[in-house]
Amino acid sequence: MNIHASTSRAPAPVLRVEGLSKQFEMHHLQRTLFAFDNIGFRLDEGEFILLTGENGAGKSTLLRTLYRSYLPRAGHAYYHTREGVIDLAAAADVDIAVLRRREIGFVTQFLNARPRVAAEEIVAEPLRLAGTPHAEALEQARRWLTAFGVKSQLWPAYPSTFSGGEQQKVNLARALILPQRLLLLDEPTASLDRDARRALVERLAELKASGVAMIGVFHHPEDVASLVDREIRLETIRIADGADDVAE
Numbered sequence: 001m002n003i004h005a006s007t008s009r010a011p012a013p014v015l016r017v018e019g020l021s022k023q024f025e026m027h028h029l030q031r032t033l034f035a036f037d038n039i040g041f042r043l044d045e046g047e048f049i050l051l052t053g054e055n056g057a058g059k060s061t062l063l064r065t066l067y068r069s070y071l072p073r074a075g076h077a078y079y080h081t082r083e084g085v086i087d088l089a090a091a092a093d094v095d096i097a098v099l100r101r102r103e104i105g106f107v108t109q110f111l112n113a114r115p116r117v118a119a120e121e122i123v124a125e126p127l128r129l130a131g132t133p134h135a136e137a138l139e140q141a142r143r144w145l146t147a148f149g150v151k152s153q154l155w156p157a158y159p160s161t162f163s164g165g166e167q168q169k170v171n172l173a174r175a176l177i178l179p180q181r182l183l184l185l186d187e188p189t190a191s192l193d194r195d196a197r198r199a200l201v202e203r204l205a206e207l208k209a210s211g212v213a214m215i216g217v218f219h220h221p222e223d224v225a226s227l228v229d230r231e232i233r234l235e236t237i238r239i240a241d242g243a244d245d246v247a248e
């Protein structure tokens with residue numbers, strides 16, 4: 001189902017990126033490493049952008065910059081909330097924290113869970129923080145863990161003891177349990193088995209149909225082929241000259 005097909009309303013933008021650039025100062029090497037330069041695109045509600053490029057092209061750095069784990073060197077990333085527009089490149093940290101809680105999700109293959117918290121509690125937490133009663137949040141969490149193929153014996157256990165694939169499933173369930181408006185996906189399927197990848201793609205299709213905008217890098221891009229509206233390819237920036245001038 002395409003929510004835009006049946007309506008004449010123009011799709012609403014979620015993100016407008018203009019001239020976004022990021023470089024890393026490698027002080028110990030007295031070098032500047034350009035991760036990406038002058039990136040621009042627009043992402044609408046319900047749109048899915050596949051981010052591609054060689055290893056080291058800057059894909060993860062671009063996603064982290066949009067999540068504001070990194071500050072860009074230049075440019076803008078205008079995020080359209082329902083109340084107004086906020087530039088992710090310049091917003092205050094407190095505003096970013098609110099957006100991360102309610103609107104912008106980041107999904108990687110790595111689980112960064114607090115120790116000694118049960119898997120099912122980790123997954124339920126975003127719902128609980130949003131006000132869902134504990135019992136109901138837990139019930140939904142278990143449904144998600146089941147969908148991703150996490151065995152019920154593991155639900156009350158601590159994910160620090162899980163295999164990489166199991167940790168990734170817990171991570172995905174947590175990241176996707178509470179629908180957000182913008183999802184940034186950095187190789188979320190890298191170590192998942194086929195069934196879990198299928199469950200993930202089903203969930204992403206549902207989210208897309210409900211209007212969630214997504215931009216992501218995928219280890220198995222063929223999995224998400226049916227979801228992709230556009231592809232953005234990052235080119236590796238190679239510095240031809242001048243890079244050695246600063247080194248003494």
Ligand SMILES: Nc1ncnc2c1ncn2[C@@H]1O[C@H](COP(=O)(O)OP(=O)(O)O)[C@@H](O)[C@H]1O
Pocket residue numbers: 024033034035053054055056057058059060061062
């Ligand atoms: N925190 C960092 N400090 C310095 N260099 C970094 C940092 N993060 C990434 N880089 C460098 O930026 C470039 C882009 O990395 P990355 O965004 O991880 O690429 P991709 O995800 O496309 O493989 C690489 O050359 C990488 O070594």
Ligand SMILES: [Mg+2]
Pocket residue numbers: 059060061
């Ligand atoms: Mg990467």
